[in-house]
Amino acid sequence: MATTAPAAHRCSYEDYEATAKWLGSQTEQRPKMAIICGSGLGGLAEQLENRVVIPYRDIPNFPQTTVVGHQGQLVFGTLEGHQCVCMQGRFHTYEGYDVNQVTYPVRVFSLLGVRTLVVTNAAGGLNSSFSVGDIMLIKDHINLPGLVGNNPLCGPNDDRFGERFLCTSDAYDCDLLALAQQTVEKQGIRASVHQGVYCMVSGPTYESIAEGRALRTLGADAVGMSTALEVVVARHCGLRVLGFSLITNKVVTDDRTLKANHAEVLVADNNRAQDLQGLVRGILAQMSVDPEDL
Ligand SMILES: O=P(O)(O)O[C@@H]1C[C@H](O)[C@@H](CO)O1
Numbered sequence: 001m002a003t004t005a006p007a008a009h010r011c012s013y014e015d016y017e018a019t020a021k022w023l024g025s026q027t028e029q030r031p032k033m034a035i036i037c038g039s040g041l042g043g044l045a046e047q048l049e050n051r052v053v054i055p056y057r058d059i060p061n062f063p064q065t066t067v068v069g070h071q072g073q074l075v076f077g078t079l080e081g082h083q084c085v086c087m088q089g090r091f092h093t094y095e096g097y098d099v100n101q102v103t104y105p106v107r108v109f110s111l112l113g114v115r116t117l118v119v120t121n122a123a124g125g126l127n128s129s130f131s132v133g134d135i136m137l138i139k140d141h142i143n144l145p146g147l148v149g150n151n152p153l154c155g156p157n158d159d160r161f162g163e164r165f166l167c168t169s170d171a172y173d174c175d176l177l178a179l180a181q182q183t184v185e186k187q188g189i190r191a192s193v194h195q196g197v198y199c200m201v202s203g204p205t206y207e208s209i210a211e212g213r214a215l216r217t218l219g220a221d222a223v224g225m226s227t228a229l230e231v232v233v234a235r236h237c238g239l240r241v242l243g244f245s246l247i248t249n250k251v252v253t254d255d256r257t258l259k260a261n262h263a264e265v266l267v268a269d270n271n272r273a274q275d276l277q278g279l280v281r282g283i284l285a286q287m288s289v290d291p292e293d294l
């Protein structure tokens with residue numbers, strides 16, 4: 001039987017605008033920061049003050065989450081003095097969404113006035129010095145789907161969002177990364193936090209032994225099924241990006257008896273999500289608050 005990739009879901013500027021306008025009518029909050037919560041990492045959104053919760057099913061043009069550990073709602077509120085919008089649940093291409101649907105919220109956030117994107121994910125550790133439960137500050141990525149043609153910037157370029165040819169050598173903001181590293185030192189958690197390269201694959205399969213080895217050879221420290229596409233679109237609309245991976249499992253690169261699974265990913269999240277939340281809060285507490293937020 002022939003199989004086909006999902007048909008490209010073209011979204012017009014007017015679609016993004018309509019969604020942003022509708023969200024703007026649901027709350028007076030105008031966040032400058034968006035946080036995408038990875039698998040099992042939605043707890044951060046519970047910590048916001050003055051919460052306004054909007055289920056994805058109510059939002060015009062929004063996709064729906066289908067993965068365990070991804071709740072499917074936007075939460076507006078304040079965290080450490082910053083007005084934020086949190087995605088409690090993200091979209092993945094392995095769910096059948098195409099790259100434009102997966103990244104749809106990022107452009108909507110930019111139209112809402114968001115200037116900084118914080119991305120989090122659950123990822124498999126490839127770097128042999130990483131342990132389960134460690135945090136990786138993302139310093140760069142390998143956008144494997146994008147490199148082989150599944151890039152959300154393919155197709156006609158809309159100059160209202162950004163330029164045709166985007167440079168991604170500076171995708172992860174150096175100043176935010178430095179602030180994150182300072183916070184790590186301040187919190188005394190250096191032993192379990194590393195900087196590294198995140199590789200996005202499409203999933204939903206976890207890596208074969210040969211694939212795990214190949215990704216390590218490519219220079220990846222951790223591998224997951226999200227994030228890079230969102231970051232590309234965020235950079236295209238000029239957002240600053242800070243990224244975190246929670247290492248939920250070690251990618252199997254030798255022992256055939258070990259098997260990665262989503263339950264193990266969620267257990268590791270459950271055990272260590274609070275550390276990641278504490279780090280994100282610590283970083284936000286040190287970031288100057290936009291005067292318009294006060
Ligand atoms: O949404 P993220 O990237 O955190 O989720 C990861 C990748 C898959 O969705 C899932 C695999 O266990 O966790």
Ligand SMILES: Nc1nc2[nH]cnc2c(=O)[nH]1
Pocket residue numbers: 122123124125201203205206207223224225248249250251260265
């Ligand atoms: N591709 C991939 N994604 C993950 N997400 C969490 N763990 C993993 C993993 O081992 N591989």
